[in-house]
Amino acid sequence: MSTLDIELQSVTKSYGVVPVVRNMSLAVPPGEFVSILGPSGCGKTTTLNMIAGFAAPSAGDIRIRGRSQVRVSPENRNIGLVFQNYALFPHMTVAENVGFGLKMRKVPRAEMEGRIVEALESVHLSGFADRYPRELSGGQQQRVALARAIAPRPSVLLLDEPLSNLDLKLREAMRIELKEIQAALGMTFIYVTHDQEEAMAMSDRIVVMWQGEIAQAGRPADIYRHPQSSFVANFIGRSNLIPVSSFRSSADGTEILLGSSGLRLTSSDRPVADAPRFLCIRPESLRITGDAETASAGGNRLTGTLRRIVNLGAQLDLSIEIAPELSLSVVIPSSQSGLLPAIGEECRVFVAAEDVTLLSH
Template identity: 60%
Template sequence: MTTIDIELLSVSKRFGANRIVDNVNLAIPKGKFVSILGPSGCGKTTTLNMIAGFEHPSSGQIRIRGRDQAGVPPEARKIGLVFQNYALFPHMTVAQNVGFGLKMQGRPREEIAYGVSRALKSVHLEDFESRYPKELSGGQQQRVAVARAIAPSPSVLLLDEPLSNLDLKLREAMRIELKEIQQDLGMTFIYVTHDQEEAMAMSDRIIVMQSGAVAQEGAPTEIYDRPRTSFVADFIGKSNILPVSAVLEADQRPRLLLKAAEGAEGVAITAARIQGIDPEDVRFCCIRPEGVRLADAAGALDEPANLLAGTVQKVVNLGAYVEAWILVDGGIILKSMIRSTRLDKVPVGGCVELAIAHSAVLLLGE
């Protein structure tokens, strides 16, 4: 039996002269929570619609559980769908909404009742059968939409930005609930979002799309810790993306010359390793703000580090942390995440010494 639920083989989609999805190859494992992540217009929703059968590929092949889906209509693909607006029927009770798909399939009454009960129990709404959508909170409506999608027992659930209409606190709570539902069901979830925090919080794997193509695919920690391009580094989390003028040394610890502001001298910093990229191909380096530390912080110098002096230009209070913008030699601005308890160490206009571990400097080719 195949362990791959969904395969896309060289799939492209054109609308007129515009290629929206460009030669995408994917293999989505069974029982995993996979997010397709990217900015508006990158092709992620079109990719989801092709998997669902609402759009047909211009070229390439889509397989579901090993079967080619060419000519297979959406209702025959055994896939559940959850949309951004939930699309609940306001005149129907929760039970009637959840059982709607089963009823349309002509299932017996007893089977519909069992499917509704099981689905509502999965989303922790078993006591809400007789309520109407208007009597539910946004989060409860979202769970009803999930229950309706899973009631017919699909093998795959497709979710198109289902949390985007909820407020921040509720979105954060629903992330946890959706992940728990997916784990309890053991079902493959394919989740489309432009929110990198959602993708990082819930996913077993993340597919980052850019301009219709897959920019990078991997586990959340891999995408965050080892981005392959400046686009991925910038889109996933906060980053200092710095242009590199030259690689001065390319031995065990490469020495990089950063591109300086006009009229200023370049700054050289050291990275831990080349990381599988040809020195001649290095165009940027990425330093996460949490990797830019005050030199006097505990543990800041526990490993080889670059030491840079700078002047604090701006401080943004983010609650538990502050984001300090620090001007160093070469006219380069570095953003640093510092605990709010150390706010007195980064007064605007004050001078600070920074420590950037060699391992925190990531080399990028594009």
């Protein structure tokens, strides 16, 4: 038996002459929480539909626990599904909704009752078995949908933007709960979303899709700190993306000329193949410095003019102009507001060389 729960092997899906997913390969080991993340139209839902069996690949193979699923119908793939709309039967109780899939599989009544209790306990809904969907909150309804999906004990659970209908506070609470449930079950989750915060908060690994292809895959922290393209840098979090006009190797890494500004920065990155076209600096990697700090060695120091301060509560979002038509976004804790000059005055910023990422595209 394969050591992987899911394998996509050079999978392509086209509608007519239009490719929606292109030559996609992905390997998911047991118990991993993988988010497929990307903007609308990037191919993420099509990928999920091919794993579920609702769409057939135009080329390539999809394997679950080592067995090809291309000719296996959706109901025979032993996969659980949770959708954006809860799709609960309003005339059925919670227990009847959770047991519906088991009933279709003709699971013996005594075993079915035990599995319903077990599934409701796993989503923290013990005591809700006799209620109807209309008597539940949105978050509780979503947990019923989750319990219904896990009651048949599937190999893999596929989730298609299941939290998007919830309000912000409930969505944030359900992120934590969903990850805790997944960890407790030890089940493989494939989670489709366009919300990068959701993916960052829950995933063991993120697969970022763009125009039908995998733009980058890896641990959330690695993707955030080391994006491999300007698209990923922009899509995951916020970035200062600055064109590189020229570069040269130095003892500390790479020295970069910023556009036509005449300013230079040092990055600890070294170009491997293609020449860097952009550099990326996360706003929180920049910090405001005082006169004493500017004299210390190492890193990059820039002087600009403070143009804007936006108060975000716990943080301040600054815009600092370091050259004509070249401004940096800087995010600092609100507690450091005392370090700031008045708007329109000179402001010094520092960024470490390891926080300057070079991007070839």
